[in-house]
Amino acid sequence: MNGSHARQVYLVDLALLNAAGSSPSDRYAAAQPAQAPTFKLDRLARPIATPRLAIDLFERKIQRSVEAQGLRLLHCAARLAPALRDLQLPAERVALTAAIPEVDAPSPCWDAVEAIREQPHKLLGQLFANTPPLHALTLLNSSVMAYVAEGLRCNGPMAGYCSQSNAGIDAFIEAVTMLTEARADAALVVSSSPNITPALYLREGTSYPDGTDADIYGEGAAAVLLATVAPLTAPLVIRVAGWGRAYSARVERAAALAERVLEQALSTERVNLSDVELLVADERDPILRELFAPAATPRSSRDLTGDLGASALLTDIAYAIGDSRHEHEPRSRYVLLMTRSRAGHCGALLLEIAKMEKGA
């Protein structure tokens, strides 16, 4: 369901952070061993250390008052600030969309549990009043979005999506649509994965399968900057060429749904699957494997990063960009990314990646 794209949309810059590293090429390194969380020794996970925020963009108090997931997201957003500044756009023309699964509960509740343990003599009301991560603003995804908007000066239209793996594609598509509809000239898309806390494991029955190795969770965040003009100095020109999205809770419809989404994503550009040179998707997903067979087997960075939930799509865009073929065989090629959630979402994104010609 693309509609015609009167205005082209380009990926200007990208930032990410997860167990595999913080640059697109890290996605092709050898995976580091996953580790068992202290509270769940029978499972493996890929947590990361909480980053320090750039103090030139964010007030110091934010480091203390935002929980880890939000800090990872802000850290990635901050790295896009120079590219956004270079676009020289008024703040009102810069959109902001976000895929933030659980910056709100239950993570802050988990912080409350820790606070109770450390200060059992205190009344709960006092803990909430005096422990910064527990005050009302950490209840709200909009707080993190506001910090991004304030630090990077993006005061255009906004949209926030709060769920698991589909939120990333929803946030990306909305940003692209805002640009094609000329409601903004650039868009920042930010995403994060949940903190690896006991709550994540208590929740998983609602969205993840039991007993598969797909449930190695990872912590991470990713952000991309989109604009309606291609960057002049970047080594690659990355154009958003199409997208598709659908949903069905009925498992028996999953294959047909994936097929429909694939057609949507390819239709605007009038290309076939055989025109796509790189397929990025969870290689363990039987529906997607079947969809792409026998043409190709999809690949993703999930083995290195763990399941990143809402930030998986943007992370996989980095994986697509980091493919060495763009450097060694410089020509235009299509890359297709597909996501599918256990809840029944399916999304696809078609990118055209070309090496920037010298002197361009």
Add this chain to the structure above:
Amino acid sequence: MRAREVYVTGYGLVAPTVLDAQSLFQRICEKRSCVREHPLFVELGFPNAAAGFIDDQQWQQLRAGFDENPSAQPRQTVLAEYVAKQALQHAGLQPEAFSQVASGLFLGANKYCANSQDLDLACMCLDERGSLDLDRFLQRQERVEHPFARRVDQQTLHLAKRLGIRDHISTHSDACAAGTVAIGSAYRAIERGEIDLAICGAVELMANELPYYMFNSLGALCQKADVPAQQQSRPFMRDRSGFVLSEGAALIILESKQHAERRNAKPLGRVLGYANFCESEKMTSSSRDGSKYEHCMEAAIEDAGLLRYAIQHVNTHGTSTQVNDSCEAHALKRLFGDLLDGMTLSANKSALGHSLAGSGAIEAVLSLISLRDGVLLPTLNYDAQGAEFPELRFLSEPLKQSINIVLSNSFGFGGVNSSIVLGRA
């Protein structure tokens, strides 16, 4: 005229003291507040027990209408399903309708909150290193569900499955603007031609222990405990001192004009325009001169293809906090200037309290009833003598007056500003 017009063909609503939209509208017409002393807040010894809350009697009826075992589901899910059924019935739709056309579900919700017993229990299961012993914790859980397992999109997934939604589902957690953002997102999806049929709105249950602590620590809740509960929410009055925590849910059925006409559905109203911005001026307030709220309202009117004089009534965000109401009043004066003389305004939170995500959806439903019935709601606890902005024509009594266009505002913490333009069918 837009290529695809968006019709409202049904709605459902549950709010404190009422189980449907018409009862709420009637109650406010009779100037009866939905705010009361919350027994839980009294029991917990809170200095101010005023709240809008769904009471036990209401919950009995909500649970009775739930198709599965309601104890096995979070309360948000039970509430969402009840309101969705109302909306479908009102629109003359069967649930199967959503699986037969391009359809979407857009639901605003901010979070589930554990209570102090939940937190204490988890704390008791920490080991000497401070790590939770999950097995021990699960063994001690008496309830079917685990409080920490709840997710903000749980009711979205439940409804999507129940209705067989085909194309798009999303959960919007944009603080106090989430309900309006959800409706606006559905409107855009239909207008763009992505879907033909949507159910949208918000569910919020935050008249609870932890949200009280959290918002009270911000100084956002009403500070005048000596004022009777039903008089504490006083939007745009000089003596206002904060909002009253509330809860509730509202869902609206939106359809493309073509889809509604194909099935001979009676339109109840139209969504004409929408805008939302992340202003990031301040975490808990907007630009003091009102310019950011003005920008949002202006963009929504422009999106509707209208000029500002077309707006006949504004359903304000009107939380009853000093800062929000002042910013909104200044924004209204900047945008409408002399046109305010011919306009009326309402602040539904005067009767309902502030149900955060739920508020925008509930207020949209009330606006749609005003458009349909030609009755404008009074703002409770309002009198022109005590008003800080007497140039804004808030009504103290219900007014029978036919109107065609309403602008409804929702401005959230973190500077999420959203405005929606609604029209008569």
